[in-house]
Amino acid sequence: MTAAIAIRGLTKTYRNGVQALRGIDLTVDTGDFFALLGPNGAGKSTTIGILSSLVDKSDGQVRVFGHDLDRERGAVKAAIGVVPQEFNFNGFEPVEEIVINQAGFYGLPRDEGRRRAGELLEALGLADKRRAMARELSGGMKRRLMIARALVHRPRLLILDEPTAGVDIELRRGMWQFLREVNQAGTTIVLTTHYLEEAESLCRHIAIIDEGRLVERSSMRALLDRLHQETFVLDLAQPLDVAPVLPVLGVRLSDPLTLEVDIARDRPLNALFAALSEAGIEVKSLRNKANRLEALFLSLTARGAAAECRDDGAPHDPA
Amino acid sequence: MTPREQFNAFNTLLTKEILRFSRIWVQTILPPMITTALYFVIFGELIGARIGEVEGFRYMDYIVPGLILMTVITQSYANVVSSFYGAKFQRHIEELMVSPMPVGLIIAGFVAGGVARGLIVGLAVMLVAAFFADLALHSLFLLLAVALLTAMLFSLGGLINAVFANSFDDVSIVPTFVLTPLTYLGGVFYSVSMLPGFWQQISLVNPVLYIVNGFRYAMLGVSDVSIGASLGLLSLGVMGLFLWAHYLLRSGRGLRG
């Protein structure tokens, strides 16, 4: 099966000289629900801009469902629906018009556009705002309007740039459910977010961009597993040939005198030391192994996670 | 996009453009009608009475074609420059940029909107004129051809202006400092034969003169220049500006980072 997105060596230097992307390689499988994370200014919106033809790339190759962006731009555009980070509709147009017109720009007849707009606005809870001017909507409603607009031509790939920024927790849950259904119906989804809970509950895979470079690409599960464990580095008194069997998540001998063990964060260390004593292994010193990725990931989502704790009252384990 | 889809997309954009200026008809359609009525009262009735005949026509009747065409020029230009610049400024031009509409089709949609406004307001002004003057018709085909080409030309001009504009001020620079002088000096109110020799020569490099005279010929059958030159200039201008606009939008000038 061809990948929904295949990006190779993507770079972008803006006219003012800012190097927003410094060589990104990224693949998103068809049908995936994918989170693109990164600190402010990392290059997430730039990547999305290039995918949706709103920004010109400087170099590299982009394919969407096998269509090359340079040679088959029309096919790429038809396959993508995009919800940008900033509002970009005409505030003086009625809500329904905006969605129907977008259907038209993709070549759909007006009747069909009107039918689909009705369905989408209904599903997104905007049915009673159909005839309102777009600028009269609340921030959360505006986001949902942009989601309806992005879906009206039934794209195979939906890209959302911080779709739930500034949306209250209850509405956010509703949007998550909606997006899950869209994904289950076969649409590949890529989103950026600063909410840990959002990425965790929706996305199967993640990538982290930092300063225009891809620093991580893994499954959400593997990342969370890594976040829920801690690695200790033990300096041994006598060299070992093979790693001993210990009651922990993982054991590695990085050299004969250095043992690395992975332990779940909430587990006491006593059992480990009891087992080490029993095996006759003498530990000279112990230190915590710094985990850069973990630090990065938590900093990206800490604000979101903190907000979650306050919002729903249930303390959310941030690590 | 299939031809059918292209047709739907074009229709959507054109309908949207027509709705836009119709909704604000008090700002878009009414003022030119009032202005033209004032021109007729002042230049036609009051001053015109003292001027006498120009090329065998009452002064009032002589200025009708120029006034109508001047309206077509300003209205088609104003429509596209404000609509396209507004879309760029509010960023909803992105709705078109993410869609599979080819650049030529986007231009066609905006230009058709400008042409619609130019011709509708032109027709309204013609109705106003009918109250004051005797409308003549020399050739319906030429009348339609010149009006249509003029509206297309200035719609394209408005679009190109909007591409380069970075502020609302930039939107009014060309109309104020280029279009208005060229139009007033383009023989709307006089025949170049009334000018001294040197100014006659200067006038002949003003493209608006050819357009106004083309339209005057279509209505009255008299002109300072040949109708062929008028049509030729208009056709070349439309082609040239279309290619320029196409190049600008393709390269994403002022639109894509």
Ligand SMILES: Nc1ncnc2c1ncn2[C@@H]1O[C@H](COP(=O)(O)OP(=O)(O)OP(=O)(O)O)[C@@H](O)[C@H]1O
């Ligand atoms: N149109 C532009 N012109 C010049 N520089 C830009 C432009 N857009 C973005 N940049 C710069 O490119 C870099 C990447 O920006 P981008 O918007 O892609 O980041 P981001 O990851 O989306 O950040 P955020 O989380 O804040 O939305 C930043 O340094 C930004 O200042």
Ligand SMILES: [Mg+2]
């Ligand atoms: Mg961004």
